[in-house]
Amino acid sequence: MLAGALFLIGLPLLAQDEYQLHLACLIGCYWILIAGLNLAVGYTGQLSIGHVGLLAIGAYVFAILAGRNGVNPYLALGAAGGMGGLCGLLLGLPSLRLPGFYFAMSTLAFALIVSELILAQGGLTGGGVGLAVPGFPKPVDTPAGFYCLVLAVSAVVSLLAWNVARHMWGRALIAVRDSAVAAAAVGVPLFRLKLTVFVFSGVTAGLAGALFASLQSYITPDTFVFDLGLFFFVCIIIGGRGSILGPFLGTVVLTVLPEAVAPLARLGNFFYGLLLLMVVLLLPEGIGRLVSVLRERFWPVRLESVAVAPDLPRLARALGHKQP
């Protein structure tokens, strides 16, 4: 745990070139979104495939405020998070009442609507041409400094998510995922809980969008294709539902893998789909479960048979029989 934290902090010193650092920042941005989304998808079982819409909203709010109106980037970052939360609330209010497939389809529709509105409101968002996004002021203007900012935000978000997950809240979320009826019967306020978690995931998506936009330095509607939303979703499912570390590893691996293995990048979505299908069919608990499955396969826990000899005289005494 400590070694991992030290590694993350020391990464700017270890990285050989700026590209690796860029990749690390990208992973950080994705993780900020996925940490929030994981609470909604992995813990609560609300399968939102359209979070890319919230990411786009955060990115555009940041670009418009900080780039065009000259607002302080840190304020703009906060505003992006707030706007993400607000849009999450607006999306969640009607759609979280709907059952599984209806909810997934309404988030998909939301993602399409957002890109449609971005194209339609060309005066505000630059339309299909896109917007230039400013960086952050000193001392965050270098790649290493920006990495530290991303690291700080993702640490805070991870801590929040972890705190939610391991306390009573997290238990309630898992109860909602496993059986909504049973959860309601033991007094979990279903709708309010789902809405709160969804708004939280909206805030993290907005923050992630702002940082993502600043990292990319230029955004167009094509930056936020639906496939990106699918990617977030796959990261969580592959990592394993109901865990924090699993989706984190999923994010890292799925971001790095297409960069490292060129043929995979060409296959793109096909690869993600195949991976998702294999995980759903073979390991519905996620890759994290693979370790324990393999361990049970190769080093099965021996069930030792213990002979139980009845103590007949004591039994007889207990039953009140006379000793022969």
Add this chain to the structure above:
Amino acid sequence: MLAALVTGIATGAVYAAVALAYNLMFSTSKVLSVTTGHLCMLGGVLGAWAMGNAHLPMPVALALAVAGGGLAGWITDVVAIRRVLARSDEHLWLLSTLALATMLQQAVGLWWGTEPKPFPRLLAQDFGAGLGDQKYWLPVVVAAAAALGLELFYRRTLYGKLFLAMSEDAFAARARGIPTDRIRSLSYVMAGMLGALAGFAAGQLTFAFFALGLTLTLNGFIALAVGGLGSNRGALAGGLALGLVNSLATYGLGGEYQQTISVGLLLLVLLLRPQGLFGVRALRPV
């Protein structure tokens, strides 16, 4: 105005056909498959390839497209549904069909290219026919014929009655000796063939485009939810309503807000009548 109406009815018929395919799969498995729109897309792409690139005659291309759609439907059942339905987790089928739909879309994108390509003429007709052009009435004819055929199939044939029995209660049907797995496979093959037929007939309207599947999945689902899940009449009505609202909105407001308006229609109907126009109110799942 008249052009907007005709376009609306034609696209509405495509949505209605997708909604019918949804219904067919839903009746036997209670699963709403994400691949439904992709089956339709497959019909269009296969047809365009067979007629445009391989220069096959129209009936052969039609047979090929329908067979391809049926195969894709069968694969959906075998790969994404069969193993998952055995477990009781209700989210898993959504994930597995989503994964399969992604793979299907990307495979077609890699093979066919990511540009929309024109679909060849199906029947010999002059291009000057205006609103009487085949690209407007072919989807309508196919959707109407499919709805009528399904109605006859459900009422008149033994297999149709087996479908109805499974849609009422799959466990009871199994207990009465109905091979539920085979019937479910059959329903997926039929849905695939229906979707591909619709995609083939609508190819000139939609073009052969690999990303069409996701749009059709969403819009077909909106048509289904508006009309009422499980009802074929509702699927037709919902599809037509969605197509008309979409094209009239495009006519009045311009094309930028199409998706927004169709989702607005869905939300309005779900607020007023959660079960849809022709649906049956579901009981509380306790």
